[in-house]
Each structure stands twice: as structure tokens, then as C-alpha cells.
Amino acid sequence: MIKVAINGYGTIGKRVADAVAAQPDMEVVGVSKTKPSAEAYVARQRGYPLYIAEMSKRQAFEDAGLEIAGDVTDMIKHADVVVDATPGGIGEKNKKLYELYGVKAIWQGGEDHEVAGFSFCSSCNYNEAKNRQFVRVVSCNTTGLCRIIQAMDERYGVGRVRATMVRRGSDPGEIKKGPVDAIVLNPVKVPSHHGPDVQTVLPQIDITTMAMIVPTTFMHMHALQMDLKSDATKEEILAIIEKHPRMGLVRASTGITSTAELREYAQDLGRPRADLYESAIFADSIGLVGRELFLFQAIHQEADVVVENVDAIRAMMNVVDEAAVSIEMTNRALGFTAL
Amino acid sequence: MIKVAINGYGTIGKRVADAVAAQPDMEVVGVSKTKPSAEAYVARQRGYPLYIAEMSKRQAFEDAGLEIAGDVTDMIKHADVVVDATPGGIGEKNKKLYELYGVKAIWQGGEDHEVAGFSFCSSCNYNEAKNRQFVRVVSCNTTGLCRIIQAMDERYGVGRVRATMVRRGSDPGEIKKGPVDAIVLNPVKVPSHHGPDVQTVLPQIDITTMAMIVPTTFMHMHALQMDLKSDATKEEILAIIEKHPRMGLVRASTGITSTAELREYAQDLGRPRADLYESAIFADSIGLVGRELFLFQAIHQEADVVVENVDAIRAMMNVVDEAAVSIEMTNRALGFTAL
Amino acid sequence: MIKVAINGYGTIGKRVADAVAAQPDMEVVGVSKTKPSAEAYVARQRGYPLYIAEMSKRQAFEDAGLEIAGDVTDMIKHADVVVDATPGGIGEKNKKLYELYGVKAIWQGGEDHEVAGFSFCSSCNYNEAKNRQFVRVVSCNTTGLCRIIQAMDERYGVGRVRATMVRRGSDPGEIKKGPVDAIVLNPVKVPSHHGPDVQTVLPQIDITTMAMIVPTTFMHMHALQMDLKSDATKEEILAIIEKHPRMGLVRASTGITSTAELREYAQDLGRPRADLYESAIFADSIGLVGRELFLFQAIHQEADVVVENVDAIRAMMNVVDEAAVSIEMTNRALGFTAL
Amino acid sequence: MIKVAINGYGTIGKRVADAVAAQPDMEVVGVSKTKPSAEAYVARQRGYPLYIAEMSKRQAFEDAGLEIAGDVTDMIKHADVVVDATPGGIGEKNKKLYELYGVKAIWQGGEDHEVAGFSFCSSCNYNEAKNRQFVRVVSCNTTGLCRIIQAMDERYGVGRVRATMVRRGSDPGEIKKGPVDAIVLNPVKVPSHHGPDVQTVLPQIDITTMAMIVPTTFMHMHALQMDLKSDATKEEILAIIEKHPRMGLVRASTGITSTAELREYAQDLGRPRADLYESAIFADSIGLVGRELFLFQAIHQEADVVVENVDAIRAMMNVVDEAAVSIEMTNRALGFTAL
């Protein structure tokens, strides 16, 4: 059993913990929090040993009826791999600790590529992650872009990619962040950082991205345009997506045209936390004008990277040789089949 | 086994179907839809026989790969009780059909009291529903008001109740309804219809309500003020709520101060569809100024009436004598304990 | 003085009325409403004779203290040109009336090109509108696209244009329309109708568009990519925009990065109704990758077409020979200089 | 001419500056900013001398083409009265400076009562402000409450007041603050601080308030209930509001039922920045149940306190003896008549 600790039990961390706990070859040895909150009670309900960032907060946790197993350093000592899901920028500061204890660590997309020196996406570069001490799972948006671009590139070759990302303003449980009634360019400058981030995984791709933020909480929407290098048909592309273990098709017959309806559908299907691990590609949006491909895909910011973290653990521990096998194991353990 | 049909498999209907299916003494004999959509696939996934309102639409369903068991009339013939969860105003038109086939029927709060001639809330008037052919489960807001008012009235006696209801603009899956950036008085006139609606269940209560709509999707918020007729303490009131099978406390130690964080918590706890069947009363908000009680409660519009429908079925079939017993059966079958 | 009647005094109609009233060579002979409302009081405050669509509503207007000058037919008799700003689809039905009375008419973008047989944008095809009886001013989005594309095409030649339009969900004063918390693909299919609509004005352009709707009320945002046919520099492009009478630059030094801040700025500058008649192009977003041009522009849906209607009137009456002269007259009368 | 400096040229400060500049007996001697931004250009357009909080930022202003007159200390030396409209909490730190230079100062509602030792509302306690060095204009919500309560108390006597305040999440130009899709209790505890704040102006009133925040940008909505001490009729109350110089009636015939439609109406009427200086009381909402009064009022958070600041200046300078006279002067200079 691979022993996994989750440093930072928030939006991403709590999902990674559940995904790890569901795997046959992994166990959660601990999760960490900075202060008592609803999520700390959730950790207790799940039976995850609770560690804290600062021992000075111990009393506050105990007053809230929460038992503490130790501090983050204690937690790390029990782990083969630490999944660092602390807020962007904090993770980098934890690197020294991981080096000191010689533990493997995975960072999330809020950290720069340089922190780990290697950026990961299961279906793109699983093999290169083998035996590494440090890996960074790319951001939710970058993961969504890499999946479809790699799949198209493998089959047809991909020339230039132009993408506009319309991002959710806050996660569903965040109440401080806006905007309330605004479309915010973020950044104003073109291109946005998402293009270069894709290139940390797929360096060969010519990609330019533009990004904005809108007052929604669930899923980013990508408007994608790609020049393919060889002829394609809509049917082929539908088939590639359908077979992909991390992409799913939103079919016209469901009548779904929005992120809100997708959430409702995920919830109705019984997905825990309404999580959509797969890129949700709108079947009807797939259009080919000559060799130019257009499509819309919705990316569940809280969920898509979760399964990638699980695969990264296997690659780093070098316990499963092939990406496809790890992906299949991850999905099966979660009872997950793409839409 | 009580045979239950769900006429109108939408926001309320799909939840009632799942709640009924979970009961040991009930089964779902069919659900009805007007057109193929995501929800029709959900019905299929659950294994509920699918009936349609108009046979002329059969082809559209079959083209979408959905098998049809018959029309609504066929469905009714198999049922002891029909839960009518069609949109407000449509339910009334179905009454003739239920009379014709001599089937029991339950309407929702979108219909007027007069359609059924009896308005229901499990913890208030279960006994009076016994053996009735027709019952109306009051609206989500009215259910939320009745629960707490009845509990306070039973214990302390309740004088005047003044409530402001801040209502969600649309259900999470609805994309056409707004508002986007407005607080809408609905109605402008004071009092709103919610007060008289409470009186269909609790006629003795002096209640005046004011209501507005805001751009949110999940839960109404009630700001409640009640004059109690005898002395009370905050501890007593907390205890009453804690013991109530359909009210729950949002504790200060969770840090939850909003509807969004409540949804996140419900989701994290594994509640299907993030459903909060109970009124969520903010423990910290409970304030007593003399014999005046103040509190905030959040009401999950999609969920609170669902469990009431299940109890109403038992009362109408007269299979369980006491309200408390039915409520406990309903809750247990759903694996539900209040917050 | 050109006599102008406004049929449909709503979001667009009330702005066109004020813009017409401000012109030295035009006067408002009447505006029409279907029912008494806040806007009817505004018409009275402005001194515009008020006509009504149906005489049966006369009493309702009089009860509200509003004097009625007659019905729409009466209004038309006084007009040289009718600006039809009724809701999309209604305008087409009014065509017979305009033909019967031999009056010139302008429709808005909610009607199909075929209704007028000619689609108009001041800076693109003013001359072709001369002496026509019927003209359609293209929609707010199409107007915004045509202005920049034509300017780039004139100078550099434009190859393919790829645009993603992120549209406001409702106008600021609309409270029924959503969405509340969703990104809605509208349409799901790619390309959207905006591309072909641009081609009604600029048939030579190879344009593909994708469109979605978000929960905001003020301005659409366009993410634009264009292949230029000859070399360009950012400085040149900034200069072209700066000199254009209907495009303005949002400068980095203002710190403005969103539609909301733009509205605040327009309001602070004293623009009536915070109206931004010009396309608001973010200076910092202008990016050139080889001969590929990228930029973001915000389009005030309620305002940009207003000034186009004024120019269309002059072209149809053939009173001003050159587009540039009419545009300058329109702008000056409104005291308008682009950002 | 009273020399007025505005320390903090933001949402409130820029409005106070314009209101002061419009008065016949006052002039703006300077406004201050911390960094160059859109508002700095607006100050330049208006011709207000621009001062800066820290001279180290001078270069940044000059790079943006903005001329600087000096620092805040320089500005204060030119002023008889400083209106401090810096963000809540900053104002308190400026007190020493005002004491040092012996200048009169007015703070806003974001500061505690104790900072000035006197809290002000024109129609409640103008006389008590006379000759004071320091005054605090109460917050937008408190101003709205004080106006109606004082008017009812003067005429009928007011017993207990119970109010629920549904507050806008962010100002229209703010893009960082949320919430996006949540009703947030702020504070969870009942009563909120608004009741005690009213008592700093009207100490005799028995008031309890509850407050929440919703995802809107324009106007708070108050649901008000008051026990009157003598009999009243709806007609009398309508007449009192109609005659009040700082309260206005939203009439049923306008069809307005929301904050968004009110903004549209204010804009259409030509109000600068769509500012509603008056409390907007919905005529149709006024309800009397015995001696209990119910009503809804919308409070434009950015505007209602602006006119109060102007009156406070006159009272502190003791140049106008009667509140009614100053209020009338303020209103007339702004060309403002209540709705």
C-alpha cells in the first residue's frame, strides 16, 4: 500500500483524499488543516487522521471536538508521497520540508513549473514522471487543454491552437470572491499564461490563449479552435473522445447547453460532489471547417485534476508501467465512466 | 408495498421518486415526462418505468433511445397514490383524471389549497391526512415556517410571527430565469401569500410575511421574529431543534455563514444531490430579547418537501398510525439524520 | 428637419429618441409604447408625443396620468422615417404598415436581414444605404465586429477572423431573464449566426464565431483573433483605433480590466445612461504574433447601435453625402468623443 | 465660500466632491488619491486639484499624465472642512492630522461613532452638529433607517422597530468582492450592529436588525416593521413620505418592483451616476395591520449619505440655522427633487 498524505485539505485536497482512499493500492495516512472548519468535520467523518500546520492552533481544534494526530512534520514522516494542495504559493515554501524528509511530493497548478521541475498530465507524459521525487500536476484549465490537444495531435497532428477560456469567478463554497456583475479580463494582456503552461507538458504545440472571469461558480468553458494537419471527420473525432478515459461527450439528446445543467446531471447520476473528472465536450459544438476544428468544452475546476494526482502517485512510485493501466485502475476504483 | 406513481419527473419529482424507492413499504411504479431530456436518462438509469404525457411524443423518446411504458393514464392505473409534481397550475388540471380513476393524489405547493382541500406538513397535521384521497404538501417556504412555528407553539405558545423570506431566483439547473443583478420584491405588497399559506396548516398563528427574490440558486433564507407566550432560554430552543427530526443546527464551529457553504458541507457529507431535507437553523443566530425570538433559517427549496411527500403517502394510506413513526421510517430509509 | 418616429420605446428606442432629438437636422415626432410603465413617464419628461400600439389600452395610460397622442398609425403619418425598435420578430410584422404609408423604416438586429434586404453599419456601407426605403441596423455584436474588421481590412487586408463572444445575460433593467449561475452556450453549435451576420455587411470576410451567455448585465466581451494580410505594428493599430470615431481605447493607466469598471468610468465621465457608443478596445490586450492580431473589445449592447441608427436616417434621406460627415455630425450633437 | 477638501476620492468621495462643487456656498479645494486610476482622470476632468497620500507615488501619477498639487497635509492646510472618505478604519488614523491642523473633519459610516463622538443625520439632529469640529455621517443603511423612523416617530411615536437588511455584495465598480451565488448572513448573530448604530442618532428607539448580503451591486433593500404608538392611515404615511425632502415614493404605476428597474429609471431621468439620494419607498408595500406598519425601502448605498455630508458641513460651520433650509439648499443646488 502506498502511503499518501494530503497537505492542505481544501477544495482539491479533500477530493484527492477520497480518490486515494478508494484506490486498492493506496491509503490516506493523514490530511492537514490550518484551522477548524466544516472540512475538518468531514475529515473526521471519513476517518482521516487530522494533522495541523501550527501546533499553536491545537486548542482551537480540541475546543471544536476535533482530535489532532500531530503537526505536518509528523504527518510527512508516515508518507511515501505527499500531495500538496495548499493554496497557490504556499506549496513552494513546503519544498524544503519535503527535501529534508526525503519524501516524494506532488504540487498543484497554483505553483510554478519550476517548483517541481516537471509538469504532469496522465494521458500526455505519464512515463516521464516515473521515479521522480517531485511532480506538478498542471492546473484544471491546462489539464483540460492538454487532454484534447494531445488526442488530436496523436491522431491528426495539430498546427496552431487558439483558445478562449471563460473561467468561473469563485469555487462554489467561496463567498468572498467575486465578481458579482462583471466580465473581467484576467489577464488583459494576450496571450494569457495558459498557453505556455500547456507547453510545459506539450512543448511542440503552437498555442495562444485569452482568458476572462465571469460570475459563476461551477466549471470553466473553453472555446477552442485548432488547425489539424490532416483530414478529419466529425464522426472520427466523436469516436476518439468517446473512447478517451478522461473526456466525455455531452450529447444533444440530453438537452444540456450549460454548466448549470451539467452540474444537475452529474448530481442526478450520483457523482459524489457532482464531480466531473472528465472534460465535458459538447458533441453538437464539434465543427470542422476544412481542417480547422472548433469545439466547446466545460472543465470542472474542482475535479479534473483529482484523478491526475492519483496517476501521478503511481508513476512516481513506479508501480504501474503503463499510463493506460493506471488511468483504468484510478477510474475503476472511483466507479467512474466518462459521460 | 404501496404503489406510487410520480407525475412530473422534474426538480421535485425526481427526488420524491428516489425517496419513495428507498422506503421499505413503497415502490415506484412509474414516472412521467413530457419530453426527452437529461432527466429521462436519469429515470432510465434508476430503472423507473417511463411514461409520457402525450403519446404523440413517443417517437422523440424512442429516437433518444428511451423506452416508453405508456401514457400517464396507463401509469395511474398501476398506482395507489400519484405524487403530482408537474409545474404549478398544471397539477390542478390533472385532478379530473385522478377522480376518474379513483386514485389518491398529492399535489405540491405550486397548487392552491383548494385543489386538494387539505394542506399538509408532517410534523403539524399528519393525523388529519389519514384516509384522505387528496392532499397538498405545502411549499418549501411554508414547510420551513410551519416546522419551527409549530415546535415553538407547542412548547411556549406563539403570538405574532413576522418573517422576511429572501428567495433564490432560480433552481440550480434552470438557466432561463433570473434576476442577474437585482433584488426583486415578490410581491411588492405586504403581506405576501406565505403567511396565509402557513395558516392553511396552522390556522391559529398570527403571521405576516414579506418576500423578495435574489440572484442565487440554492436555498431560501428566512429572517424570523416570533413573540413567544412564555419564557424561553436559548439552550432550550437549541435542544428542541436538535431533537426535531426535520430541523438541524448549523453550528458556529463549522464556520458556515451562508447558503453556499451549506451546500458544500451537504455535498461533502455525501448527501445525494446535496439535499438538505431539514430546515438549517443557524445556532448562532438564535437570539432572545425578552420573549421575542429571532433566528435565521435556510430552506433547501428542492429538498425539504420531499420527505413530507413520503409521510403524506403513509398518512393517506393509513398504514402508520403516528406521525413520529412515519417520519422516523422515512428518515431511516434515506439514511438521513439532521445536521 | 427630418421627422423621426420611434416605434417601440424600450431599451434601444429610448436611446435612439434622445440621440435623434439632439441632432440639429432631426426631430422626434412621436414614440410608441404598448403599456404604461416607467419609460412612459420618461417619454413625458422628455416631451416626446406618446402614441400607443392598441387604442384599447388608452384608459390604462390615462389612469396613469399619461396623455396619448394617438395610435401607431397616427404616429407614422407624421414621420419621414420610422425607427422600429420593437422586440425582435415584431418589427417584421410592422413592415406592411410602413409599406402602406410609404414611410421609410429602419429595423434593428433582432430582425432578419431579409426584412429590410439591406444591413447597415455607418463606417462600412453608408453609401449603399442612400435613398433606400428600408434598412436594418445590424445587432450590437455585429456592429462591434464590423467596425474593427473593416478598419483592419481597409489598412492591412484581413484573412480569417475567429471570434468568441461572451454575451451579457440580460439588460440591466430586465429582471426576469437569467442565467443566475451558469455559462450557457448560445448556440451550442459552431459557428454561431454572428459570422454570417457580419457577412451581410462585409461579404468578403472569412469569419467564424462562437457565442455564450453569462450572468452579467452590461456589455458583451469579444475575444478576437484575425489574420492580417500584411505586416502591422501595435503602434499603428493603436493609432487607427484612436482616430476612429466609433472605437475607443481603454488605456492601461486607468487600471480598468472589466465591464463593470468601464461602466463606472462612463458614468463618472457624465455619459448619459453610462452609454458607450464606441467599441471599447483594451489597449493592453492588443497583441501581434506575426501577422496574427489578438484583442479584447467590450461592446455596450444598449448603446453602440444608437448612433448607427442616426447615420442610417441621414443616408436614407440622402441629406449628407459622406459617411464621415454624418458620423461627425452625430457624434458632435451628442457631445461624444470616443474614450 | 466654505473650503472643502475630500480625503479619499473613491465611491463616496467623488460624489461628495461633485455635490460640494454644486453648492453656492462651498468649493472643492482638493481631492486625494493613493494611486493613479480611472478616478484620478475623472478628478482632472472635473478640475479638482489632485493631492496624494504618499509623495513617493508622485512619479507614478506623473507617468500617467496627472499633475499633483501636493500631499494630503498640503491639502488640509487649504481647507475649512475635510470630508474623510477613505476606506473604513483608515479614517480613524487621520484624526491626529486633523487635530494637528485644527481643521474640521467629517467621517463616514465605516468609522466607529467614537472617532467623531457624534453621529449625524440631516433630518434627525442637524442642530446638535453645530459648531462641532468632528462629525460622523452614519452609514448608508443607518441613514435610510433614521430617515423613516424619525419621520414616523415625530408624527405617531414609534414603539419597537424590526428590520431585515438585504445588502448588496459589492459596489458596481468593485470586481474582487462577491459573493457569486450565495446568501451570506452578515453577521450570523442577531441583532446586527445596525440597530445600535441607529441609536447613536435616535437613542430613544427600540430597534432590532438582522442583515445579510446577496450577489447584487446596486442598493440595499430593507424589509421594515414598526409598531406605531397612535393610529395612522396609509394615505397619511404616503403624504409624509411625499413631502419629505430625502424620501421618495416608487409608485405602482411605474411597474417598478426591483432595484435594477429603479436604477434604470434613475438613469433615464438623467440622474448623474444614476444616484438616488433619497430612500426609495415602495408605495404599494406600505401596509398597516392595526398600528403595525410594514414597508420595503431601497437604499442607494453610494448616494444617500452624499447629501448628508453637505448638510453636515453647513451645520459644523454654523452658516445655516435650520436643517430644513440647508437640506433645501443642498437639494436645489443638485437640481434634485425626490422621486
Ligand SMILES: NC(=O)c1ccc[n+]([C@@H]2O[C@H](COP(=O)([O-])OP(=O)(O)OC[C@H]3O[C@@H](n4cnc5c(N)ncnc54)[C@H](O)[C@@H]3O)[C@@H](O)[C@H]2O)c1
Ligand atoms: N480550486 C480549484 O479550482 C483548483 C483547481 C486546480 C488546481 N488548484 C490548485 O490547487 C491548490 C489548492 O487550491 P484549493 O482551491 O484546493 O485551495 P483551498 O483554499 O480550497 O484549500 C487549501 C487548503 O490548504 C490549507 N492550508 C493553507 N495553508 C496551509 C499550510 N501552510 N499547511 C497546510 N495546509 C494549509 C487550508 O486550510 C485549506 O484547507 C492550489 O495550487 C490551486 O491553484 C485549484
Ligand SMILES: NC(=O)c1ccc[n+]([C@@H]2O[C@H](COP(=O)([O-])OP(=O)(O)OC[C@H]3O[C@@H](n4cnc5c(N)ncnc54)[C@H](O)[C@@H]3O)[C@@H](O)[C@H]2O)c1
Ligand atoms: N422547485 C422548487 O423549488 C419547488 C419547491 C417546492 C414545491 N415546488 C412545487 O413542485 C411542483 C413541481 O415543481 P418543479 O420545480 O419540480 O417543476 P419542474 O419544472 O422542475 O418539473 C416539472 C416536471 O413536470 C413535467 N410536466 C410538465 N407538464 C406535465 C404534464 N402535463 N404531465 C406530466 N408531466 C408534466 C415536466 O416535464 C417536468 O419534468 C410545483 O407545484 C412547484 O410549485 C417546487
Ligand SMILES: NC(=O)c1ccc[n+]([C@@H]2O[C@H](COP(=O)([O-])OP(=O)(O)OC[C@H]3O[C@@H](n4cnc5c(N)ncnc54)[C@H](O)[C@@H]3O)[C@@H](O)[C@H]2O)c1
Ligand atoms: N437590448 C439590446 O441589447 C439590443 C441591442 C441591439 C439591438 N437590439 C434589438 O433592438 C430591438 C429592440 O430591442 P429592445 O432591447 O430595445 O427591446 P425592449 O423590449 O427593451 O423594447 C421594446 C419596446 O417595444 C414596445 N413594443 C412591443 N410591441 C410593440 C408593438 N407591437 N408596437 C409598438 N411598440 C411595441 C415595448 O413596449 C417596448 O417598449 C430588437 O430587435 C433587438 O433585437 C437590442
Ligand SMILES: NC(=O)c1ccc[n+]([C@@H]2O[C@H](COP(=O)([O-])OP(=O)(O)OC[C@H]3O[C@@H](n4cnc5c(N)ncnc54)[C@H](O)[C@@H]3O)[C@@H](O)[C@H]2O)c1
Ligand atoms: N461604498 C459604500 O457603499 C459606502 C456607503 C456609505 C458609507 N461608506 C463609507 O465611506 C467610506 C469610504 O468608502 P468608499 O466605498 O468610498 O471606499 P473606496 O474604496 O471606494 O474609496 C476610498 C478612497 O480612499 C483612497 N484612500 C485609501 N487610503 C487612503 C489614505 N490613506 N489617504 C487618502 N486616501 C486614501 C482610495 O484610493 C480610494 O480612492 C468608508 O468609511 C465606508 O464605510 C461607503
